[in-house]
Amino acid sequence: MSRIGKQTLVFDNSPVIRASAAVVGKKEGEGPLGKSFDLVLEDDTWGEKSWEIAERKMFKRAVELATEKCGIELTDVECLLGGDLLNQLISANYAARTLKMPFLGLYGACSTMSESMLIGAMMVDGGYASNVACAASSHFSTAERQFRLPLEMGTQLTPTAQRTVTGAGSVIIGRGGSFMGSEQLPEVEIHVTSATIGAVSDFGIKDGNNLGAAMAPAAADTIATHLADTGRSTDYYDLIITGDLGSLGSELLLELCREERIRIEEKHIDCGCTVFFKSQNVACGGSGCGCSASVLSAYLLKRMAAGDFKRALFMATGALMSPTSSMQGDSIPGIAHAVALERVEK
Amino acid sequence: MSRIGKQTLVFDNSPVIRASAAVVGKKEGEGPLGKSFDLVLEDDTWGEKSWEIAERKMFKRAVELATEKCGIELTDVECLLGGDLLNQLISANYAARTLKMPFLGLYGACSTMSESMLIGAMMVDGGYASNVACAASSHFSTAERQFRLPLEMGTQLTPTAQRTVTGAGSVIIGRGGSFMGSEQLPEVEIHVTSATIGAVSDFGIKDGNNLGAAMAPAAADTIATHLADTGRSTDYYDLIITGDLGSLGSELLLELCREERIRIEEKHIDCGCTVFFKSQNVACGGSGCGCSASVLSAYLLKRMAAGDFKRALFMATGALMSPTSSMQGDSIPGIAHAVALERVEK
Numbered sequence: 001m002s003r004i005g006k007q008t009l010v011f012d013n014s015p016v017i018r019a020s021a022a023v024v025g026k027k028e029g030e031g032p033l034g035k036s037f038d039l040v041l042e043d044d045t046w047g048e049k050s051w052e053i054a055e056r057k058m059f060k061r062a063v064e065l066a067t068e069k070c071g072i073e074l075t076d077v078e079c080l081l082g083g084d085l086l087n088q089l090i091s092a093n094y095a096a097r098t099l100k101m102p103f104l105g106l107y108g109a110c111s112t113m114s115e116s117m118l119i120g121a122m123m124v125d126g127g128y129a130s131n132v133a134c135a136a137s138s139h140f141s142t143a144e145r146q147f148r149l150p151l152e153m154g155t156q157l158t159p160t161a162q163r164t165v166t167g168a169g170s171v172i173i174g175r176g177g178s179f180m181g182s183e184q185l186p187e188v189e190i191h192v193t194s195a196t197i198g199a200v201s202d203f204g205i206k207d208g209n210n211l212g213a214a215m216a217p218a219a220a221d222t223i224a225t226h227l228a229d230t231g232r233s234t235d236y237y238d239l240i241i242t243g244d245l246g247s248l249g250s251e252l253l254l255e256l257c258r259e260e261r262i263r264i265e266e267k268h269i270d271c272g273c274t275v276f277f278k279s280q281n282v283a284c285g286g287s288g289c290g291c292s293a294s295v296l297s298a299y300l301l302k303r304m305a306a307g308d309f310k311r312a313l314f315m316a317t318g319a320l321m322s323p324t325s326s327m328q329g330d331s332i333p334g335i336a337h338a339v340a341l342e343r344v345e346k
Numbered sequence: 347m348s349r350i351g352k353q354t355l356v357f358d359n360s361p362v363i364r365a366s367a368a369v370v371g372k373k374e375g376e377g378p379l380g381k382s383f384d385l386v387l388e389d390d391t392w393g394e395k396s397w398e399i400a401e402r403k404m405f406k407r408a409v410e411l412a413t414e415k416c417g418i419e420l421t422d423v424e425c426l427l428g429g430d431l432l433n434q435l436i437s438a439n440y441a442a443r444t445l446k447m448p449f450l451g452l453y454g455a456c457s458t459m460s461e462s463m464l465i466g467a468m469m470v471d472g473g474y475a476s477n478v479a480c481a482a483s484s485h486f487s488t489a490e491r492q493f494r495l496p497l498e499m500g501t502q503l504t505p506t507a508q509r510t511v512t513g514a515g516s517v518i519i520g521r522g523g524s525f526m527g528s529e530q531l532p533e534v535e536i537h538v539t540s541a542t543i544g545a546v547s548d549f550g551i552k553d554g555n556n557l558g559a560a561m562a563p564a565a566a567d568t569i570a571t572h573l574a575d576t577g578r579s580t581d582y583y584d585l586i587i588t589g590d591l592g593s594l595g596s597e598l599l600l601e602l603c604r605e606e607r608i609r610i611e612e613k614h615i616d617c618g619c620t621v622f623f624k625s626q627n628v629a630c631g632g633s634g635c636g637c638s639a640s641v642l643s644a645y646l647l648k649r650m651a652a653g654d655f656k657r658a659l660f661m662a663t664g665a666l667m668s669p670t671s672s673m674q675g676d677s678i679p680g681i682a683h684a685v686a687l688e689r690v691e692k
Contacts, residue, residue, distance in 0.1 A: 006424075102352070321434065
């Protein structure tokens with residue numbers, strides 16, 4: 001319950017991640033993390049008449065599954081925090097209508113998952129809630145037709161493009177308690193110990209098919225700020241996780257960090273580079289706020305609970321343009337919020 | 347720093363509104379509150395090549411003006427919380443790019459101003475920040491072409507429609523300190539004492555030109571929850587302020603409250619019914635998240651500081667649909683977040 005440095009909040013009342021869950025599309029299920037997800041759709045409409053309705057159903061289901069794993073009722077969740085990429089956040093809004101939880105809608109583009117965890121952890125740490133759900137979703141087909149072109153045109157990916165992940169992820173943040181992953185996992189707590197609020201960076205990128213490059217400066221800025229605020233070097237962390245920079249954006253991040261003499265090469269992992277096989281024809285990798293949300297919720301938290309790493313900085317990155325701002329010739333601002341996670345054995 | 351009842355956060359470390367400012371368009375400047383606004387545009391493009399760029403400039407200017415009134419620098423603002431109605435929040439995002447503040451983007455449609463104050467007050471009350479800026483904007487011309495039809499078509503307002511306010515409002519929430527309104531005002535503090543997180547209500551309204559009716563159930567629900575959570579009757583408040591229900595939505599709210607035996611008739615005021623003269627051809631009144639943001643920031647807080655009322659419940663209301671969800675036949679969910687404000691003489 002304090003603030004250090006320029007942009008960092010410290011949570012010393014032990015808000016923990018109680019459980020997490022993710023629901024993804026067919027292609028994501030065929031990727032390297034396929035077996036980690038709680039639910040893989042057989043087709044991306046999930047039996048609904050539109051992709052948009054399927055997306056909100058994924059958002060809702062991810063929150064329900066994470067809540068169930070905690071052994072609590074939906075009515076025990078005192079606030080739902082989250083968002084998605086669709087105009088006016090219709091996935092989150094309509095999911096919140098069905099879930100009937102008190103709801104705060106957030107938009108940080110693909111940074112939404114770490115934004116929701118930052119506010120959610122603050123809410124629990126500060127004593128304003130006992131259990132909150134943090135969630136984000138995206139869907140390839142809803143995003144493509146909203147941000148780019150109708151799928152029916154069969155447009156090819158450019159070499160710098162990324163594929164929006166069809167997926168929703170949710171974590172429940174509560175006051176103390178073991179991480180409810182699976183029975184095979186040891187009994188550990190995953191604490192949210194601090195968070196760094198991102199500021200907007202803009203390096204003048206105007207290509208909507210090169211979002212990794214537009215977001216990399218924000219990621220570099222937030223890492224540098226987090227380390228300066230906390231007085232840490234990257235040695236403190238075993239893993240530095242970015243959301244969806246993809247392969248090109250990740251290279252740029254490493255270069256920017258080298259310029260600042262921040263060493264992350266050996267501990268950087270990008271969710272966008274993790275979710276698909278290269279053979280799946282996804283150019284620079286996965287993207288969308290469902291990318292980091294589902295990879296964190298289904299895979300990374302379980303690996304952390306299993307003991308593969310002890311301290312991680314989770315940093316989802318967002319590109320804050322819209323089709324309107326791009327058509328009006330503006331460049332693409334980026335943002336990254338960081339959340340520090342630490343494994344504590346019981 | 348506690349939670350009471352189902353949805354209410356209590357702030358007992360005295361987060362206060364240090365200052366507020368609002369920038370509005372020409373038509374708003376010709377309305378009954380014209381002299382209260384800090385800046386009235388002579389034309390709604392504000393010399394820019396697009397309305398969108400004018401809107402983000404208003405957002406930025408409102409935050410700058412509120413910050414200046416506090417006698418602090420922009421770099422002293424530890425977090426900017428806010429949003430707007432445009433797809434992907436481009437007004438807030440691009441304003442945040444220029445303001446260079448740590449930024450959390452929020453989307454609650456027209457409820458965004460009370461959502462930002464709820465999270466901002468929690469951040470200050472919990473000890474996570476000393477000064478935060480909360481802001482929201484809307485613009486008639488950007489909203490009209492995004493949500494409805496090109497202005498060039500000269501479409502007539504339906505009788506139940508409302509006119510989106512061209513305006514941006516911002517408040518600075520800090521730890522203690524007098525409200526810096528104007529030299530004429532007595533020295534008082536305006537405390538944010540509690541806040542109630544809204545849940546989504548949906549009464550099945552499908553008419554995008556009748557948003558007041560879509561939002562009224564959410565307002566009624568949040569008032570009832572706030573009163574139940576705090577154990578208060580409406581007697582506690584001198585004023586219950588809704589955001590932009592307009593004249594029809596306000597009538598519905600009074601009816602819904604009567605059914606629940608909650609008396610608000612004599613103390614209800616709606617920002618959408620306050621911002622324009624009836625003669626200004628605005629059907630049921632003003633709307634947009636800039637409506638409640640600018641009316642609160644420019645007018646209501648000054649009246650409160652002057653002593654016209656002592657305790658107020660500020661509740662901006664949002665309609666959470668998008669053009670896509672409406673085209674797909676879905677009804678319009680509503681939400682309302684409430685923030686309790688109390689005047690304390692020094």
